[in-house]
Amino acid sequence: MDKNLKEIYFAGGCFWGVEGYFKKVNGVVETNTGYANGNSDKTTYKEVKETDHAETVQIFYDDNVVSLQELLMRFFSVIDPTSLNKQGEDVGRQYRTGIYYKDPSLKPEIEAFIKAMQKKIKEQILVEVSPLKHFVLAEEYHQDYLDKNPNGYCHINLSSADKPLDSNWKDIFSSK
16 A cells, blocks of 8 residues: 555544545545444444444545645534534434544544644534544445435535635644
């Protein structure tokens, strides 16, 4: 694997929209939908409530093209980080928000990002941050769902992935 290729996992409600959005971000090389951080190493779409997995998108990105900080900013721009177990019209623990990582060296940057965001948001940020465990690829019909079903449900404005982040996002980190 290319040494500049990194991996991060985002749970942000329905994984169709999260995947559709991040597939459009320059520097994202590959995405896969799946279920993460449940209590077993097996699950299906019908079992996630019992196995406590979150709908999650695996993201491989080229660190020379897009930084983890930009991916985190983009993630926070498409979720409500203060909502517990709900994003858009989707409600339940399987729709909780989370940032999961395999590489422990990413944890300090993720935590610093959350800390900077918390200074700017009055409500408590409820995004889980933890090492990845039990990632299970979703069924084939969930992979690239919005490409296969362009009129499918999506709680995220996918066209915003084509736009640069506005200065409000960059200002969050100029006053650490």
